[in-house]
Amino acid sequence: MLHIINSFPVPNSFLDSTQSGDIVILTDNAVLAAKKENISKESFPQKALSHINIYVRKADLLIRDISNSDLFRGVVIIDHMQFETITSQDYMVRSYN
Secondary structure, eight states: OEEEEOSSSOOGGGGGGOOTTOEEEEOGGGGGGGBGGGOOTTOHHHHHTTTSEEEEEHHHHHHTTOOGGGBOTTOEEEOHHHHHHHHHSSOOEEEEO
16 A cells, blocks of 8 residues: 655554555655654654655655755655656555645
8 A cells, every 4th residue: 555644743553554565655744754863762664664665755855955864774765757656556545644
């Protein structure tokens, strides 16, 4: 399943709705959840990376002046074309605002 999240902080309860192999795209302010400085022992990305794929949009990082080195290890940066490709595939999509 594809999950698109655009708000921060990402609720920990979100993890209850994910399954192994799910794709999560963080957009808008949700990209802040992928920053190292926002990672705690029980945070969303640390738990999530053990079983789901987390992507962030490059444009959202640039707008917020977040560099690749600021991101948690394992987060994948995608451009607009990759975002369009992923969202146009036959995934069930669930958005969180």
